[in-house]
């Protein structure tokens with residue numbers, strides 16, 4: 170059977186979809202993945218029509234996160250107008266809003282997709298579309314009634330899932346009205362990959378030990394349970410050995426929710442094998458309370474170069490009571506001190522624009538952050554009330570937000586408030602200066618506001634990129650040529666950061682496209 174998998178994500182790192190594709194191929198199906206970056210047009214481009222016609226798939230799968238809801242609804246409508254091919258939606262949004270998604274697709278995948286899609290292909294081949302599939306995770310409608318199926322227990326033996334390639338040769342991309350094979354046009358692939366395609370993005374686990382109230386994981390536990398499933402070291406290294414053959418892969422970006430969920434034995438074995446066979450810099454994400462010095466040192470010795478740690482707020486009340494995140498700020502301070510000792514580059518993530526946070530708590534956050542061991546960088550995310558999460562349900566009940574507010578506001582677009590501006594530059598200015606600015610509204614003078622306004626663009630265009638470049642060079646043991654190659658690609662890199670900051674441009678193309686669509690395709694936004 171033939172399966173076409175579509176992604177509307179703006180970048181080509183589509184871990185879940187690639188996994189579904191590799192599994193279907195391993196079962197002998199003919200699979201193609203097509204990236205349609207943010208496609209939100211009123212017509213199906215002739216190139217896409219021709220591609221679908223030529224491949225003639227038996228099933229089309231669309232993978233989506235919540236922000237891709239309208240693009241997914243739009244492309245499904247356009248495909249249905251032109252073709253009679255069943256469509257299945259999968260991915261995190263289909264799990265968070267299954268009933269809503271089912272209005273626009275023939276099937277949705279409520280859970281993991283690997284086995285579900287293979288079973289659905291077999292079902293379509295043997296029983297046909299007219300028969301309601303009796304397949305765990307695969308929901309459909311019959312005479313207007315939703316046919317829910319039980320959730321299949323998640324795959325516990327992750328090694329049974331085929332490893333992921335950096336650019337599979339069945340991966341295609343839509344670019345300037347044409348479709349290209351990414352494996353044959355790797356330059357184009359890198360254009361759409363985050364960080365200029367300099368990294369391979371992967372997961373070594375599935376599941377998170379935390380259930381933060383704003384995060385999709387708090388809802389996924391209802392589907393996947395609380396257990397954390399892990400790949401073996403041998404399986405991870407096997408994937409990386411293949412990936413490493415591509416000369417453009419300069420580092421490995423491990424996107425597990427917390428890498429430290431692995432046992433010490435696992436990490437010791439990983440470090441030994443990684444150093445021996447892969448020996449590329451790598452990045453991990455961590456939770457402050459789950460790190461220890463010895464393990465961190467082992468990982469650093471094996472090439473750990475970047476650590477992404479969520480701090481979210483400097484207020485214990487906000488983290489514990491509002492975010493259900495049992496991390497006190499003193500654990501953050503300890504973790505930051507440990508990271509600083511290793512010389513790995515620290516990237517701290519913060520959530521802003523939280524209506525449940527008081528001004529005093531925002532001031533406390535800035536004060537706390539300014540005391541962390543420098544140098545480090547922070548990235549600020551707007552508190553987005555993604556559907557299905559406990560916090561968004563609470564906020565809807567409290568009339569603070571609406572059910573679909575997340576569709577109207579991109580996560581990187583933060584409020585331009587005085588305290589957000591200050592938090593954004595806090596890592597790059599002396600503590601005394603932070604204290605000078607860090608005042609409640611009632612105590613701020615015109616001078617504070619004007620000075621901060623002047624300071625922010627200066628710091629963002631000079632000190633921030635310099636810090637970024639320095640911490641990366643240091644993390645890569647002062648290997649300048651490696652650093653330049655590594656940071657050259659993505660917009661987050663030092664060089665392009667200067668340009669982006671200078672031009673005042675962010676990653677907001679998504680918002681512009683939606684605004685255009687709202688004006689020109691109003692029907693898409695009706696229920």
Ligand code: B12
Pocket residue numbers: 174178179180182183184185186188189229230231232233234235236237257258259260261262265278280281282283286363370372375376377383384385386424425426555556580581
């Ligand atoms: C790695 C990751 C990324 C990577 C790669 C994303 C990707 N598509 O693979 C990058 C860095 C690109 C990324 C970006 C963003 N991310 Co992210 N990301 C994650 C993370 C940490 C892991 C995802 C993952 O790889 N899981 C492992 C795979 C195997 O699982 P999976 O993706 O769910 O796929 C399985 C099923 O869903 C299903 N499936 C998936 N696709 C399909 C398709 C079909 C047809 C079928 C049938 C089944 C199916 O089968 C898969 C295999 O079993 C999750 C947190 C989490 N634990 O899920 C957040 C998460 C998915 N991200 C999130 C967000 C918000 C974002 C951003 C919007 C953040 C930002 N700063 O802008 C961007 C959006 C980018 C975009 N859309 O253009 C949210 C999504 C919330 C939501 N409601 O949509 C999550 C859930 C984290 C959170 N805080 O809640 N992210």
